[in-house]
Amino acid sequence: MLRDFWEARGRVGLMVTAIAVALVGVGALLVARAVITREAAAAYTSTNPAAATLDVDGGVDATLLAQVRTRPGVIDAAARQTIATRALVNGQWRRMLLFVVAPDDPMSVARFTVQSGTWPTSDDALLLERSSGTVLNAVPGGTVQIAGPNGPVTAITVAGLAYDPALAPATQERTGYGYLTPSAAQRLGFSPMADELKIVTARDPSSVDSVASDVAAWLTTTGHTVHQVQAPPYQHPHQNQTNAITGLFLAFALAALLLAAVLVAATLGGMLSAQTRQIGIMKSVGATTGQLLRMYLSATVVIAAASTAVSIGPAVLAGYGLVGLVAGLLNIDITSLALPWWVFAVLVAAGIGIPVLVALGPILRAARVSVRTALDDHGLDAATGARPIDQWLARLRGSRTLMLTLRNLTRRLGRLALTVTLLAAGGGLFTASLNASSAWQVWVDNGLARRTYDAEIQLSAPAPAGAVLEAVRGTRGVTSAEMVTTLAATPADASGQIEVQRTYPDGGHGRFSLVGLPADTGMLHLEVLQGRWLLPGDSDGVVLNQGAATRLGTPRIGDTVHLAVAGRVGTWKVLGFVAEVGGPATAYTVPEALAPYVGVGRLTGIRVAVDKEDPGAAIARVEASVAGTGAIVASTTPTSELRTAIDQHVVIFIYTLTALAVLMGIVGLLGLASSMSITVVERRGEYGIMQAIGATPGTVRRLILAEGVLSGFLGAIAGVLIGLPLSIVVGDFLGRISFGLPLPFEVSVGGVLLWLGLVVAGAVAATLTAAYRAGRLTVRETLAYQ
Amino acid sequence: MNIVSSNSALAIDVRGVSKVYPTPSGDFPALQGVDLTVRAGEFVAVVGRSGSGKTTLLNLLAGIDRPTSGEVWVAGTAVQTLGESRLAAWRGRSVGLVFQFFQLLPTLTVAENVMLPMDFCGVWGVRERRPAALALLEQVGIVEQADKLPAALSGGQQQRAAIARALATDPPVVLADEPTGNLDSATADAILELFSGLASAGKAVAMVTHERDLSGRAHRTVTLADGRVASDVAASL
Incomplete structure (x- = not known):
């Protein structure tokens, strides 16, 4: 057996490589998933995040805080403030969140780790969350230009860096995070007021909601107004997406391993069928089926074990590489790369178990063959020509070499099916990932094209709409402007009970907005999925985007929903549903409907379209115009920033999916190489005859090259076809976890052509060795084989 | 039977050829100082026991193997001087090979098998190849089987197809290795008749066989023993 393996070392090498490549994929994802799941949870928990945050009108003083700590179910509490403002970075505005923490705060709740500098900082300094550096283009020792509530910008020194794994990375959110004392906030012009009551409770959601609601009710009875209660899930903001996506990828990697195992089974089958006479001879001298079975199974175990041994190191390294990427994506520190024992157990069990199980079929068939059948075996030619497909193909006319290639291709239909399946699986995933990537681009492009404004400017307080719009429209470089009023809202029920919000401290993840837009808006043209868009006079109606519809329990057209704004619960009739790319859960209504909250004829923001020559300068002029009316700009969000934020959330997943696709493609090409290698061995006699004539x-x-390329091409085409439905599945998955809606079906023509080209090139490479070997055989060698 | 004139062209000229195979137990001399000539139109049978060197000699004539020493001239070419690629092209044009187990390519029809050497060697125009193949199949008596796959033919029919293929490029030399070894006696007779006819048509035919009684079909019978020519006997006519 060992000698047979040595004789067929090329094919044995292919089998070992195929399994090892697939195992590296499986192992890397297992390692990444195990480490990231543990470390993300540990990092998030290490901040002792608040189970719930209550917005308390008028703020929480030390006395009230002490009382809250004694409420039933409250384990700990802290009073904080979060200020949403903006920072000027190289002439561009960036969203900025300032977390205000009192110097005497014991930092037992929602804590951050100081990585450089000291806390508390002086009155003219702050700490930046470490992932904010690139967004704000700031480093410790430098300054950040922060806009105050009245508009003027104040430079504040970056005293050091903080690490806060409870926040989504600043780079993805395109938002800067800073930590400062109330005195420092006051120096920037803000009024320090610890209006966020953060409480720690038992961690089960029902306890959190129940304790938070009880505290809110108690605060109300003591004369305090609670605007909203936020209780985000007890995990990193991106943990769910990471779990879901790594789970999907792990499934793909396991599929690659299964395919590699099928490759081993087929290759072994080919080797065993060449040894049929040898098996007959062994049986004729007394070998039992059981002995042969054990012998060939042992060989399979050796191959699988060798593959597993070879793959563990690279799998762990690749896994650690992926851990690093995902850790960066989640902004978490990996404190330990230790791997649980089950990672190795699963890897070894999968690496040995799956190939052995799959190879059992051909091995059983070979071991059970009767002596007579084995000794009568005449190899490949016995069946060729007698099958219906041979008769059918014999009727085709054309170039002899083409006919020879075509008909040879079908001589081992099972092997052809395997090769095509392996390549099809790789191609399916490859094209699906590129199709999904393309669909992502199209969906985001299309979604952003529906926003025909270049920037949205939010004001720190409602301002007269007429004056602001007139000033903005008269600004040089502005082509059009429109009012927008955005209010933070909270879903409520019919009784007026405010739903506990699932918003994270960054104010982005889990946010719900109530937005007032002109019914005939020329700047937002969302796709209406059901019902209709707003009409003038729809002052009691809302149109919901997909996120809002989900948050409100998927109501139907005509249903009534309840939204609380600043503690007041309003009733709205659902008019329609729209698809929206980017942005939080949003209910759209007409501006007049928001007059009770912001005042008649007032707005909280403007959307502007500007000349394309120098949009940055035009937007800066708009801000100056707004300031000229006495209104204060709270934030400016260029639409291009939205694009970056959206892409940043998904780019690593697209890359990983493509990497897996490449891995599957490699397994497929190894399958082709193995198949062609067996083919050459089986047909070497025929090659001798051809050279003899x-x-x-x-x-x-x-x-041989033509046959390999044709096999590869068939597999590539099958891959493209399989990629079509797979694209829908992957697009559905990615779209739903990202936007709450499936991505549209898109075919990446470039991706398809790239795959076809890669497979043809890969098929040439995979077949070259076999072809070269066949060409080198002398006629005598090949005829002697007969 | 035709008498072959001693003035006929020399199609095969083997001069002092030896062939030694290295084996784990030492060198094995398969042929030792063999001289042999075959003229155009001559049908020579090479006979001998198993291991006498018959197939080695045939392989040297076909350029399938190379002599350790000596010269092998076939159809005017010193075979041992050619590289593999030139050898293949030369073989296709100069030598027709017939094997014991027919060796038709199973995925090509009978006619396509015959046309394949024409493709490889570029003889006949593309459109002329099928009529030429059918003519050859007509000559060997199986034209009605032209579009069938080899698996659908009997052993005798397959050997006729193999002979037609050997003649596809109209080579001056036909070499056959035990061509009747896998056939019943009636079919074998018919095949020998075909070879005899080829020789009459001017081809040099060398046939390796273990059968000593060729019923007077071959012009000469060369007997090999232990790698040497033991006898070279002309048929008594």
Whole structure:
């Protein structure tokens, strides 16, 4: 057996490589998933995040805080303030969140780790969350230009860096995070007021909601107004997406391993069928089926074990590489790369178990063959020509070499099916990932194209709409402007009970907005999925985007929903549903409907379209115009920033999916190489005959190459076809976890052509060795094989 | 039977050829100082026991193997001087090979098998190849089987197809290795008749066989023993 393996070392090498490559994928994802799940949870928990945050009108003083700590179910509490403002970075505005923490705060709740500098900082300094550096283009020792509530910008020193794994990375949110004392906030012009009551409770959601609601009710009875209660899930903001996506990828990697195992089974089958006579001879001298079974199974175990041994190191390294990428994506520190024992157990069990199980079929068939059948075996030619497909193909006319290639291709239909399946699986995933990527681009492009404004400017307080719009429209470089009023809202029920919000401290993840827009808006043209868009006079109606519809329990057209704004619960009739790219859960209504909250004829923001020549300068002029009316700009969000934020959330997943696709493609090409290697061994006699009747070694090489390329091409085409439905599945998955709606179906023509090209090139490479070997065989060698 | 004139062209000229195979137990001399000539139109049978060197000699004539020493001239070419690629092209044009187990390519029809050497060697125009193949199949008596796959033919029919293929490029030399070894006696007779006819048509035919009684079909019978020519006997006519 060992000698047979040595004789067929090329094919054994292919089998080992195929399994090892697939196992590296499986192992890397297992390692990444195990480490990230543990470390993300540990990092998030290490901040002792508040189970719930209550917005208390008028703020929480030390006395009230002490009382809250004694309420039933409250384990700990802290009073904080979060200020949403903006920072000027190289002439561009960036969203900025300032977390205000009192110097005497014990930092037992929602804590951050100081990585450089000291806390508390002086009155003219702050700490930046470490992922904010690139967004704000700031480093410790430098300054950040922060807009105050009245508009003027104040430079504040970056005293150091903080690490806060409870926040989504600043780079993805395109938001800067800073930590400062109330005195420092006051120096920037803000009124320090610890209006966020953060409480720690038992961690089960029902306890959190129940304790938070009880505290809110108690605060109300003591004369305090609670605007909203936020209780985000007890995990990193991106943990769910990470779990879901790594789970999907793990499934793909396991599929690659299964395919590699099928490759082993088929290759072993080919080797065993070449040894049929040898098996017959062994049986004729006394070998039992059981002995042969054990012998070949042992060989399979050896191959699988060798693959597993070879793959563990690279799998762990690749896994650690992926851990690093995902850790960066989640902004978490990995404190330990220790791997649980089950990672290795699963890897070894999968690496050995799956190939052995899959190979059991051909091995059983070979071991059970009767002596007579084995000794009568005449190899490949016995069946060729007698099957209906041979008769059918014999009717085709054309170039002899083409016919020879085509008909040879079908001589081992099972092997052809395997090769095509392996390549199809790789191609399916490859094209699906590129199709999904393309669909992502199209969906985001299309979604952002529906926003025909270049920037949205939010004001720190409602301002007269007429004056602001007039000033903005008269600004040089502005082509159009429109009012927008955005209010933080909270879903409520019919009784007026405010739903506990699932918003994270960054104010982005889990946010719900109530937005007032002109019914005939020329700047937002969302796709209406059901019902209709707003009409003038729809002052009691809302149109919901997909996020809002989900948050409100998927109501139907005409249903009534309740939204609380600043503690007041309003009733709204659902008019329609729209698809929206980017942005939080949003209910759209007409501006007049928001007059009770902001005042008649007032707005909280403007959307502007500007000349394309220098949009940055035009937007800066708009801000100046707004300031000229006495209104204060709270934030400016260029639409291009939205694009970056959206792409940043998904780019690593697209890359990982493509990497897996490449891995599957490699397994597929190894399958092709293995198949062609067996083919050459089986048909070497025929190659000898061809050379005996005038074929040059080059002709033989070309025939084998043509067959390999044709096999590869068939597999590639099958891959493209399989990629179509798979694209829908992947797009559905990615779209739903990202936007709450499936991505549209898109075919990446470039991706398809790239795959076809790669497979043809790969098929040439995979077949070259076999072709070269066949061409090198002398006629005597090949005829002696007969 | 035709008498072959001693003035006929020399199609095969083997001069002092030896062939030694290295084996784990030492060198094995398969042929030792063999001289042999075959003229155009001559049908020579090479006979001998198993291991006498018959197939080695045939392989040297076909350029399938190379002599350790000596010269092998076939159809005017010193075979041992050619590289693999030139050898293949030369073989396709100069030598027709017939094997014991027919060795038709199973995925090509009978006619396509015959046309394949024409493709490889570029003889006949593309459109002329099928009529030429059918003519050859007509000559060997199986034209009605032209579009069938080899698996659908009997052993005798397959050997006729193999002979037609060997003649596809109209080579001056036909070499056959035990061509009747896998056939019943009636079919074998018919095949020998075909070879005899080829020789009459001017081809040099060398046939390796273990059968000593060729019923007077071959012009000469060369007997090999232990790698040497033990006898070279002309048929008594």
